[in-house]
Amino acid sequence: MTAPIYYSALELANLIKHSNSGAAVVLGGPQATFLDEECLGRSAADAVVLGEGEQTMLDIAASIESGGMCDFDGVTYRDEDTVVKNPDRRPIAGLDNIPFPVRHLMPTEKYSPPKSTGVISSMGCPFRCIFCASSNLYHKTFRSRSAYNVFEEVAHLVAQGYENVTMLDDNFILNKERVFEFADLLEEHNLKFDWSCTGCVDSIDEDMLRRLSEVGCNGLFFGNESAANETLEVIRKGFTTEQVIAAFDVLKKYNYTTTASFMIGLPGDDQQKVIDIISLAKRINPDFAMFLVTTPYAGTELYEKIDQDDIELTVNDWSQFTLAKPVVCTSALSTKDLRQLLVKAYVSFYMRASFAARAVAKKQLRFVLSPVKAVVTSVVCSLF
Ligand code: B12
Numbered sequence: 001m002t003a004p005i006y007y008s009a010l011e012l013a014n015l016i017k018h019s020n021s022g023a024a025v026v027l028g029g030p031q032a033t034f035l036d037e038e039c040l041g042r043s044a045a046d047a048v049v050l051g052e053g054e055q056t057m058l059d060i061a062a063s064i065e066s067g068g069m070c071d072f073d074g075v076t077y078r079d080e081d082t083v084v085k086n087p088d089r090r091p092i093a094g095l096d097n098i099p100f101p102v103r104h105l106m107p108t109e110k111y112s113p114p115k116s117t118g119v120i121s122s123m124g125c126p127f128r129c130i131f132c133a134s135s136n137l138y139h140k141t142f143r144s145r146s147a148y149n150v151f152e153e154v155a156h157l158v159a160q161g162y163e164n165v166t167m168l169d170d171n172f173i174l175n176k177e178r179v180f181e182f183a184d185l186l187e188e189h190n191l192k193f194d195w196s197c198t199g200c201v202d203s204i205d206e207d208m209l210r211r212l213s214e215v216g217c218n219g220l221f222f223g224n225e226s227a228a229n230e231t232l233e234v235i236r237k238g239f240t241t242e243q244v245i246a247a248f249d250v251l252k253k254y255n256y257t258t259t260a261s262f263m264i265g266l267p268g269d270d271q272q273k274v275i276d277i278i279s280l281a282k283r284i285n286p287d288f289a290m291f292l293v294t295t296p297y298a299g300t301e302l303y304e305k306i307d308q309d310d311i312e313l314t315v316n317d318w319s320q321f322t323l324a325k326p327v328v329c330t331s332a333l334s335t336k337d338l339r340q341l342l343v344k345a346y347v348s349f350y351m352r353a354s355f356a357a358r359a360v361a362k363k364q365l366r367f368v369l370s371p372v373k374a375v376v377t378s379v380v381c382s383l384f
């Protein structure tokens with residue numbers, strides 16, 4: 001579970017337990033991992049899987065089957081009236097040994113074409129951005145599947161009629177050698193499908209972008225966050241605005257569909273810094289820009305040190321942690337300011353004639369309008 005679905009997941013756990021007290025209910029995912037004891041205190045669930053669940057869930061099933069307890073690493077569990085917290089489990093070593101997801105259980109026909117799916121080719125991230133739970137969730141390490149194993153999964157997907165694949169990793173392009181190897185495999189086996197991936201601007205180089213565009217990769221997602229180098233340093237992003245600008249200049253050469261994400265309300269943000277973010281977004285001119293309000297999720301340094309940074313929590317309700325509604329304020333920006341700036345950012349980025357012209361030229365209008373409409377509606381609704 002993630003933060004916004006926290007209460008509904010706990011409610012579902014209770015419903016299941018109340019209708020069948022013999023059922024074992026196990027929770028997992030980032031929010032449960034970081035609030036494990038609280039989850040068991042607030043619900044009737046039996047156990048929480050800490051971090052990655054592939055092996056731990058199998059161990060839990062085996063243990064329940066043999067009438068035992070979930071008393072092993074990687075699990076916090078309920079033992080009658082007490083909650084027992086075990087240490088984290090060691091990260092799974094060989095990711096290639098994890099079977100591919102059982103996608104045939106997904107009713108893909110209910111989703112509009114093209115038939116699309118996501119692939120996870122690595123776990124974790126070596127960086128430590130203060131607003132992100134990923135490195136804590138995955139033991140501050142980056143582990144990846146081999147290029148061949150990822151190729152095998154996508155070959156299987158293409159054979160099943162998938163036309164579009166998104167690499168949902170934190171940073172797919174981090175390990176260049178693996179990226180080139182993957183590209184060679186796609187070319188060698190003449191595998192044709194549209195795909196996109198994630199990256200950090202400091203991980204790209206022109207050779208890699210050229211190579212990826214040759215093998216069907218047509219979209220890249222970047223978290224750029226701020227336009228101020230001092231803020232990028234505070235949040236430990238590890239790159240500068242100059243690198244962002246240079247990266248997007250190269251991306252345009254290869255005709256990628258780019259998405260750039262920015263955060264509004266980071267420590268030290270004031271009106272001017274947000275205006276600078278909007279200007280940077282227009283300067284680098286991605287196909288899509290996302291402006292998200294800074295949200296201190298459990299498991300992040302921002303959440304742990306909320307009172308020490310120039311940022312204050314104004315909402316304690318996890319269901320509001322959606323990135324579209326301010327749950328914080330900074331010393332210079334109230335929650336009302338943040339809401340207004342969010343609307344301003346979306347309106348000034350998307351309501352440009354040049355943006356509409358490009359969307360029409362790239363046949364993206366349909367893709368642009370629905371998410372923009374959803375975000376703008378949600379932001380406008382939250383104003384009242
Ligand atoms: C891809 C992604 C998305 C995609 C998902 C696309 C898709 N089709 O799956 C999209 C863009 C939709 C998305 C949306 C959101 N996301 Co997101 N997302 C990610 C990302 C980058 C990867 C998730 C992933 O698939 N990982 C790979 C799988 C294998 O790992 P996993 O999900 O963690 O699951 C493992 C364990 O956690 C555990 N586990 C997970 N669930 C369960 C359940 C049970 C019962 C058990 C036993 C175990 C278990 O076992 C799994 C296998 O090891 C993570 C960051 C990260 N690296 O994890 C953020 C992350 C999960 N997202 C996050 C957030 C905040 C959100 C949003 C709230 C943001 C928003 N408002 O848009 C929404 C929430 C959506 C929802 N309904 O819950 C946060 C969660 C923080 C928190 N404490 O809640 C993360 C950690 C990033 C961050 N900011 O730190 N996200």
Ligand code: SF4
Pocket residue numbers: 125126127128129132133134135170171200223
């Ligand atoms: S924001 Fe991206 S680069 Fe930073 S820690 Fe999270 S996944 Fe890694």
